[in-house]
Amino acid sequence: xxxxxxxxxxxxxxxxxxxxxxxxxxxxxxxxxxxxxxxxxxxxxxxxxxxxxxxxxxxxxxxxxxxxxxxxxxxxxxxxxxxxxxxxxxxxxxxxxxxxxxxxxxxxxxxxxxxxxxxxxxxxxxxxxx
Numbered sequence: 522x523x524x525x526x527x528x529x530x531x532x533x534x535x536x537x538x539x540x541x542x543x544x545x546x547x548x549x550x551x552x553x554x555x556x557x558x559x560x561x562x563x564x565x566x567x568x569x570x571x572x573x574x575x576x577x578x579x580x581x582x583x584x585x586x587x588x589x590x591x592x593x594x595x596x597x598x599x600x601x602x603x604x605x606x607x608x609x610x611x612x613x614x615x616x617x618x619x620x621x622x623x624x625x626x627x628x629x630x631x632x633x634x635x636x637x638x639x640x641x642x643x644x645x646x647x648x649x650x651x
Contacts, residue, residue, distance in 0.1 A: 526606040527614045527634030530590060534637050536598070538606035548603060555582075555604055579609050579628065587617045587624040 528536040556578075562571045563581045570577050586601035605612055614629040 524610070525634045525636070526602070526612055527636075528586070528602055528617070529614060530617045531619055532616075534634075535590070536602055537634070537636070538602050540606055540610060544603070544607070551600060552604055552607055555600065556608075575608070579605065579612070580626070582608075583615050583626045583628055584624070586615065587626050590617065591619070591624065 524540040526538040526540065527534055528538075559573055559578050559581065562569055563573045563577065564570070565573075565577060565581055565584070573581065582601050582604050586598055586605070589595075589597040589601060602615075605615060611630055612628060613632055614634050616627040616629060618625040618627070
């Protein structure tokens with residue numbers, strides 16, 4: 522298995538970003554656009570950060586990812602996962618835990634992502650069926 526960033530929601534693997542695969546054309550430009558927008562400052566936890574460092578940007582993008590997933594915005598979620606996968610190569614997993622008070626986002630730099638084993642499909646033979 523290559524260098525994978527895993528995104529887990531409620532303990533279940535939802536998305537994987539394979540850092541060993543080249544980015545499709547145009548995606549680098551999109552990441553640069555995201556960086557330029559963050560250069561102008563970000564709002565995190567009700568506080569404006571004029572010059573966000575890489576850690577603040579990472580938390581901001583991961584929170585945006587959690588919100589995009591909660592809203593069903595797949596395109597935005599994919600952009601956020603790509604940014605995290607490219608800009609934070611040491612990040613192993615993003616763990617999102619929905620709760621009553623909102624989403625909790627944990628950035629895991631220590632534990633490599635493990636692909637879940639596929640679940641076996643349960644089938645039964647019924648000789649009376651055609």
